[in-house]
Amino acid sequence: MRLILVGPPGAGKGTQAARLVEQHGIPQLSTGDMLRAAVAAQTPVGLKAKEVMDAGGLVSDEIVVGIIKDRIAEDDAKNGFILDGFPRTLAQAEALDSMLADGGMKLNAVIELRVDQSKLVDRIINRAEQAKAAGEPVRKDDDPEVFKQRLEAYNRDTAVVVPYYEKTGLLSVIDGMQAIDDVTASIESLLQGLDEKV
Template structure:
């Protein structure tokens, strides 16, 4: 199973990706998590990415594609993967297709979680509050201002991916507004 999870920030890609990862026994690969780990480790990639991420922008294709290409070479991703947060642009999608084609592979499907933007802002605010309630620091990008910037960037850069994958007959739109368990059921039914 080789899946891409599409949807705006806070749509539930990470949650659903984790559930699908467990169901299909393949790793969930979050470029956001990979980049946040690089930021935390203060690696050169992390330092370069930090200021862009904190401002709600998207990290450049070259950094992200290289990060993903390296990760897909690891042994746990040989039998499949779930990409969460990648690709975000058509250029990244083309790079992913080329990478998979070079390994004689292709995507199984692309799941797009469709959600209301105002609900997303509330979800992100709740995620930040939950982190504080659990004695953790919220993600630096979990603020209403940053999420609105990320939404604008998503609309500008990422929404065209729906058409790209629709034209490849790989896009599966899913209503992401329901309860978490129901969204999972809907995805599994669509994949079967």
């Protein structure tokens, strides 16, 4: 089962991806983690990425796609994977399609956790206030200003992949404002429906 999780920061992608990993035994592929692993392993793509990052640049789509290609060839991803944080742009979505087609694979579903973005900011502010009240450090990305910037970046760059996958018929929308367990149940019900179609 090959899945992509999309949704703005704070929508609960990380929480749901962890549950999918546990439930289905397929790895969650986070581009940030893979990038660091490729650099540490000094793979050819990792060395290219290190060069760009050391120079303070952003890693190109070509490098990111190369890292994903290497990663999905590993044994634990043979039965599928969950992509989280990728594709971030239309060019990455198109490159992913070509790469999967070249390997005789295809995506099973793209799951969008749809949320009310105005309430997301409130959710983050509340989480930050609770942390402060408990005398705990506030997560850097829970700073409302930082969070608003991440939300703007998502809306500017990544939200465009949603209509792309909608056109392909792969997109399924889940209400991300439900309770966490209800979101999980909605995703599982969707995936069972996919199994029945196969």
